[in-house]
Amino acid sequence: MRLLHTSDWHVGRTFHGADTVDALSAVLGEIPDRVRRERIDVVLVAGDVYDSAMPAGRHVEALTRALQAIRDAGAEVILSSGNHDSPARLGANAGFARAGGLHLSTTATDPSSWCVDLEDEHGPVRVYAVPYLEPVVLRAVVPEAGIDSQASAMRWAMDAVRADLADRPARSVVLAHCFAAGVEPEDDDAPREIRAGGLDVVPISAFDGVDYAALGHIHSRQQLSPAVRYSGAPLHYSFRERSPERGGWLVELGARGLERVDWLSLPVPRPLTEVRGELESLLADPALDGTEGHWVRAVLTDAAMPLDAMRRLQQRWPHCAQVEWAGSAGRGDGADVRERMQRRSDAEVVDDFLAHVRGEGPSDEERALVADGLARVAAAEAAR
Template sequence: MRLLHTSDWHVGRTFHGADTLDALADALGAIAGIVRDRGVDAVLVAGDVYDSAMPAGRHVEALTLALGEIRAAGAEIVLASGNHDSAARLGANAGFARAGGLHLSTLALEPESWRVELADEHGPVHVFAVPYLEPVALRSSLPEAGIASQDDAIAWAMAAVRASLAESPARSVVLAHCFAAGVAAPEDDAPRDITAGGLDVVPASRFEGVDYVALGHLHSRQELSRSVRYSGAPLYYSFKERSPLRGGWLVDLDADGLAEVEWVDLPVPRQLTTIEGELDALLADARLEGTEEHWIRARLTDRVRPMDAMRRLRARWLHAAEVQWLGGDDLPAIEVRARLARRSEAEVVGDFLEHVRAGAGATDAEAALVRDGLARAVAAESAQ
């Protein structure tokens, strides 16, 4: 059986205010081409299908068209909800969709609904599409499970997966949307909320016992082990995404389980380029010829902040998206803001308490209350 592992489509997301829907449509159309050309049996989408819990009508239409093209190309689709998705909206009419080969997994509290049964000449393949698991919501609904963190939530989910496999043995694949230990430091490649409240790191060992684990949540491809991987997003969504490659993992299962994993590229409509120097020098730099159609981040080193820097940059680079001024007396402040941007909400609260208490930070009990409150806020946003 041949599977294509993708994730984090984020239909409706912009890039520094620029619409990306046409570029994403091209990338998702290329997935349909891969299905036809490479004989893919099922396309996996490991969460964050939409960028918003309330997608606009044209974003729903674009997703519907893309899914229809993939089905017409011959693959079934297994799709799990992510933290950006509204589980209720995305999962609407899941029963009818299943009859057409689109398997929507959005019910966090119903592990029996996660299993999608596929089959090839070697027998059954059970795909467990675990939707995004919010620890606070699970703790409220399953107080006896003792779920206090994302790690606990995944441990609970994997216990359900193993119980299902014990009852009905088969080759197995798991989709999950989380931040797993062992990936490269995320910087802003990872979602901002991965360290807020209960959304913590999940050890990769939690996923032992299945043939392949298709992860989503990070936007660059990562390989934690031969059988545990992130595919990343189909488009660039940040200048700091670690991998310049966009695509997915082509996963082959034979009679014994995982046989081979191969990377397949998706089209990149516009490259990311960071340029650095004084503005006038950059505008005249012949070495930058050929970058005029790229997404541009300009890091300006002029001693005096240039006037109308973005307007002047766009005279050469129409798609200049970000300007950072690194010169002058503001440099220390810029560095401070950069450090602040990398901290989690819980760390910000802890630092504030340490400041107002003259060095005495939050107690363990206070830190737990802060984490719980932040997790509840994230849960409320995800449910909208």
């Protein structure tokens, strides 16, 4: 059996204010061709299908067209919900969709709903599409499990997966949406909603017992082990994303389990480019010829911040999306300051606020209360 591991489609997301739905549709439109050419049986999407819990109508239509084209090409599709998705909305009509080869897994509290039973010439294959796990929600449903973090939530989920495999042995694949050990999300564009009060990392060992773990949540491809990988997003959504390539992992299961994993590239509609130097030099530099159609981040090293820098840069690079002034003192302009502010977690904002109004940050007990409150808000937003 051949499976294409993708994740983080984020239908409806913008890039520095620019609409991306047409570019994303073009990239996803390449998948049916890959399905036919590579004889792919199943396409996996490991969470964050939409970028919003309330996607616009045209974003729903764009996703529907992409999924229909993949099904028409002959592959089944298995999607799990991520922290950006509304489980109720994404999972609507899941029973009808399953009959047509589209499997939507959105009920985090019901492990019996995660499994998709498939079969090839070597026998059964079980794909467990684990939705994004919100510890606060799970604590209310299974208080006896002692779930207090993403790590313990994933251990609970994988224990359920392993128990099912013990009763019904088969080759197996799991989809999960989380930070796993070995990733460096601060260097990527990983969303921060998944954590409150600090990074919550799931150990790789949590995925023991399955043939392959198809992970989502990190937007650049990563290999944590031969059988535990991130595919990354199909588009670049930030200049912080490290890998220039976009695509997915082509996973092949043989008679005894995982046989091989290969990278399957998808086109990059608009590459990312960073240019650095003084404004006048950049505008005239022939070495940058050919980058005019790229998304551009400009780091200006002029001694003083040039006036009207963005407008002048966009005369050469119409898609210049970000300007940073390094200057002689290494200072950033207002946009850079705003970006650094936006990269703080909600818990860090609360910490800074308390330190400002009362002269000291929160105690450990207060941090725990803040973390729990933020997690409850995130859970309520995800369920809208």
